[in-house]
Amino acid sequence: MTDTTAAPAFRGASLTEPDARTRRRNAAERRFRLLGVGAVAIGLVALVILLGSILNNGLSAFRQTYITFPITLDAAVLDKQGNRNPEEMKKVTTIGYGKLMQQALLDALDEQGIDKGDLTDKEIMALLSKEAPADLRDAVLADPSVVGQTIPVNAFATSRLDGYLKGRVTMESATRDANISPEQLQLADRMEAAGLIEKRLNWGFLTRPDASELRPEAAGLGVAILGSAYMMIVVLVLSLPIGVAASIYLEELAPKNRWTDLIEINIANLAAVPSIVFGILALALFINTWGLPQSAPLVGGLVLTLMTLPTIIIATRASLKAVPPSIRDAALGVGASKMQAIFHHVLPLAMPGILTGTILGLARALGESAPLLLIGMVAFVRDFPGAPPQGLLDPASALPVQVYTWTQRADPAFVERASGAIIVLLVFLLTMNALAIILRRRFERRW
């Protein structure tokens, strides 16, 4: 009898003095907590490094070096007929404009009293982007009335000069560079001092089409952004109704049997299929069998729809499942049909979840590049696609693929532009995710 009243042997005498076992347990807890903090810290550091390097490399892509000087658009050269007819003025090629520009630049240097050094006229002209005469020509053809006037022109500087102002190109590296010489850079220093050369915000990075390998300064994301936008429209228009309809059928109407189980498993598996596999499917089906054009946003949108559908279906089914059955009972109990119960009560309650899933699926599709490579969206596209719906069949590029193509190019100036494109992509993704969070908060209801 005395045994039962005695304190068990393992129990310590004092409450304030932890015994060995308690100390071990507490130590294990502290270790685990430290591990957790460490894991989070590693993640955060990685994120900071990633964002830091992208911002560090890419933010400069939004600013570009311009050379500003007055140019007299000589009517005798540009419009020999003198009737300002753009059709006839097209006969003057960019070479003609280039000569005019070269003269104007040299005149501007003389006027400012800038020492040209030993540089030839051609070497001075090489400070300008090769795109500059073409831009001037486009501007003149768009508005022929400027012919005969003297207008200030903001021309892109060549990417080497741009790199010099951004610190990418140095005097030392210029000695080994066939495209630029230290003498040219010294002239550029003098021009900058005189206010001819300046770094400014470059909206063209967002609005211009891609440019050739030799003209990184003129390359922009216009076609890629438009192409991505077209694809997102296609994905949204196709995957939201199909995905929601499929989910409603599977979740609310379909009998639960072996077939629906099989379908369910396959949808879950499809969500995990590598995206490039969808690309191969699209290449075989949409392009080879159906004969749809390559590089078209429609085809890209179709692939991404295939890829996004499982995500949307899973998210939609989860949010349908989260609607309490009592709501369905209530609706059926007052004599609503199954469809009425779903569309009047269940779907509105599930909507925030569905929209969140859709936006997250779209965000994933927006960042996807692998399937697009296979359907030819990696092509060099300089022409903007037309307005939808016809424009959906025009060749276009896509943001993530543009990043990929730019990183493939030799000129280091494209590294900066690729990082800039990543920033644009991230801004779009963050905006979409923020929208998803706002929608979820806004429409979240309690019952």
Place this chain on the structure above:
Amino acid sequence: MNDMRLTERVVTDTAKMTARGVQVHYGTNHALKDVDVDILDKTVTAFIGPSGCGKSTFLRCLNRMNDTVASARVTGKIEMDGQDIYDPRVDPVQLRAKVGMVFQKPNPFPKSIYDNVAYGPKIHGLARGKAELDEIVETSLKKAALWNEVKDRLSAPGTGLSGGQQQRLCIARAVATSPEVLLMDEPCSALDPIATAQVEELIDELRSQFSVVIVTHSMQQAARVSQRTAFFHLGYLVEYGETGKIFTNPDDPRTESYITGRIG
């Protein structure tokens, strides 16, 4: 004291719904075995019995809510005014408009109080125009003894009401479609005693307009509100008869054991 009231109860004799040989299987589980019940018109019928005895299952047969359970299989015959409600030609949607239901847990739609009540009449086209709908909402809320508490905030969400108010809102919602039978599945189990008393009072008033079938775990409640009582046990209907008789002088020893607290 309750027993004294029981003897005063008037019972009509016309059957609103008749069930004959009703069997329910959930998959391989035989949940309800050969149940014969007549639900009388303008009468409160209480189903009592221990948990899992099949009383809720039988209740859900009466408005075919068991149709929504994929594994449920109902056999036997249930008639309403002489019409077989399990006839393949019967649209369960129309049936449920006539046989309203109030659930165990208050389940108002996450919409305004007004919309909660107006939903049934709207989908069944019971009102021509806004004024008529307003009237239905008002009378339904009055019948559910909720009007005075909510008349100034009809646009407030129904989910914002207290538990007892929510349950009365659900009753108003069921009443709004002018059903002929009202099924109540343990309507007071989530309510406090005061709200329970209000709902019980309500049930007694509703009896003048239609049959009420109530499933309850509280034998006192069954004795207080019902005129007829059915005792279910292990899927069988053990005894069915006048409430007074069931509670004072049951025929079956199992009924007696249950109401005296020896089984259940």
